[in-house]
Amino acid sequence: MLNNYIIPIIVIVIILHGFFKKTDIYETFLEGSLDGLKTVVSIIPVVVAMIFAVNIFVESGILNLIGGSFKDIIPMIVLRPISGNATLAYLSKIFHKYGVDSYYGYLASVIQGATDTTIYVLALYFSSVGIKKTRYALIGGLFADICGIIAAFIVVKMFF
């Protein structure tokens, strides 16, 4: 499948381009991966905080109050625009419960991959330049997310 070629193609293009442009590819790789390591370390407190809250919420069994087959996807959709780490924590709960290659595992992966932390990004970008009246930005951003989620449902139905 095409999926399996995308990563190797991107990797070979990047490495060859770097090599022929006379970039010190090995040193550049090490420099970048050290930055990556710093990123991982910097998200440790956030991930601990979010796993803590998400585990309490999910394992309390409160979602059983909602019922219905999509009840486990709802918190994912609600949390997604606000916190990427919270949804990542939630995604791992879904993998635990249903299995990573199950319909839900697949659907939740695509939702996570196709959308972004809209509310967080809008708050960060607008506040950085002191904008208070954001007009239709939030509606537009959330509308795009909802369309992405609906598309995820349809695409996963087709591919799965």
Next chain:
Amino acid sequence: MINKIWVVLIGLGIGYSFFNTNVNMGDIILNSSYSAYELLISIGPLIVLWSGIMNIASKSGLLAKFSNLLKPLLKKIMPSVKGEKSLEYISSNIAANMLGLGSVATPAGLKAMQELQKENPHKDTATDGMITFLILNTSGVTIIPMTVIALRLAFKSINPSAIIIPSIIATSVSTICGLTLDYFIRRKNAK
């Protein structure tokens, strides 16, 4: 905002557990630190690897080439953005976002906002250009969702990267819908 999420998740969870005799909330709280450790250990190494590869893309000028390719298209999508510099920063932000280079994307994005703010006559109100840019940014244009793949890998998925194409399709739908709504709102406001 994040404070509210925290208090809602923790408050509802612990509150409900008092009525649900099947769960041992004390254990759940103690075990959550271990779950966090497992999650970090499982996604960390791939983030380190991918950051290294993407740094080559960034430093060798490949990212800049990609960003230049996007520029004419972005100019069409954002007709109100006049400044060459703003367009430059917007393109690098979107290009870096597409490749999953968060550490490059955010500084470029914030600089784009500063440039757009210079052209803004009402300093406390968002311009059309800013809104289109942020709708494009937040509709999630990532080509390879590496964190999700890392987590799928850790859970021993039979095909961790099987979500790439479906994610690209879903994210494209999201972007097209967002930009279409944005276009119609702008046209309505112009009348």
